[in-house]
Amino acid sequence: MSSRNFSLRLSLFNAALFLGTGIQLPFLPLWLKDRGLPDSEVALVVAMMMAVRIIAIPLGTLSADLTRRRRAVIIACAAGSFLAYGLMHVASGFWPILIAAMLAAALLAPVVPLSEVLAVEGSARYGLDYGRIRLWASLSFLAGSVLGGALLEIVPVGSVILLIAGAQGVGALFALLLPHDQAVRPVKAEPLRFGAALVVVSSLSFVLFLLAAGLGQASHGFLYAFGSVHYVDLGLSTFTIGKLWALGVLTEVLMFAFSNRFHRALGSVGLIVVGTGLATLRWTVTGLEPPLAILFAVQAMHAASFGFTHLGTMHFIRERVPENMRNTAQGLYSMLASGVLLSSTMWASGWLYGTFGGGAYFVMAGYAALAFVLALVLKAVSPRA
Secondary structure, three states: OOHHHHHHHHHHHHHHHHHHHHHHHHHHHHHHHHOOOOHHHHHHHHHHHHHOHHHHHHHHHHHHHHHOOHHHHHHHHHHHHHHHHHHHHHOOOHHHHHHHHHHHHHHHOOHHHHHHHHHHHHHHHHOOOHHHHHHHHHHHHHHHHHHHHHHOOOOOHHHHHHHHHHHHHHHHHHHOOOOOHHHOOOOOOOOOOHHHHHHHHOOHHHHHHHHHHHHHHHOOHHHHHHHHHHHHHOOOOHHHHHHHHHHHHHHHHHHHHOHHHHHHHHHHHHHHHHHHHHHHHHHHHHHOOOOHHHHHHHHOOHHHHHHHHHHHHHHHHHHHOOHHHHHHHHHHHHHHHHHHHHHHHHHHHHHHHHHHHHHHHHHHHHHHHHHHHHHHHHHHHOOOO
16 A cells, blocks of 8 residues: 555545534534523433543454454444434433444544554654644534535534535445555554553553653633633624634644654653643633733643654554553543543533632643643653653
8 A cells, every 4th residue: 555545544534534623522512402401401411421431442443453353343343323313313311312422432433542542653664744634623613514514504503413424424434445454554452461451550660651742632611611701701793713723623633744753853741741731721820811922822721732642652652652552541641631631520520610710721721731741751751652
């Protein structure tokens, strides 16, 4: 397989996969309300869809390492999530909707970490820039949010679940285009051994990496949950709020377009150090409720606070974890970062905002500062190879 072919297949899959996520995050709660669920049940469905990932991600990624059939696991999970979202459309009442929603979330959960490992491994093998594959996910997420909002101007809110299911169906079809495992791993590796995996994931450097990168990403939880609410309370228009969110995504895309240069300059651990350091600055300044021009400037730091940390994470796993357990390592990281830590900060955001208002960002700055210190320790104990 040529490098161009590999890049095209992974880019198309990323674009299809994140389109549904871009529709779901802002609009699924509206659909749940339209189905007659009260606020408490809407919150519970959304929370359980996130909580189930804590179990589903490591199970899915571990199965990919045990069976040595990562592509098959991705295809099966993507197809299953499409069917589960379709099941949500015909479900009626709280419990049927909750069960279908948890099933959809559980099946979709391992797809992203598995495809991330595939992309970063293949990029290294074929001499590609991983970020130029990953940026299509960011653009697709933005397109999904914009497209979903535009379509809901002309179709009823009850159509949201069909839009999400349709997007996931496209993702399942594009999963069939993913390269076979042998195209990335031509030499048969040793089978996964639990003892060897335990040694790797319990090592000091890996534990420090998990905590530093995980806390750095979890510090975004308040922004994701209550960022727009805070902006409204500051008196910003919805159009201005949309521009702030779009700026964050676009600067992230720009960073990914030149990600190899950043990786060569800083190394995987250095990227996490810089990313968490700038996250600390970003949340501190945001908590001060500065003028709009400065808000735009700190929002542009998303390229570092999220982007650098994510990029460093992907390369750290590729560089420091044996090939036969990378899916498992990626699953553990995703479980901690986007499962346990991020969900905890998002769930606490309501209380934080009610208690501190915009000062809740100072709590996020504390998360990021702790991540920064841990990243510095990681750099000291695990210098760049």
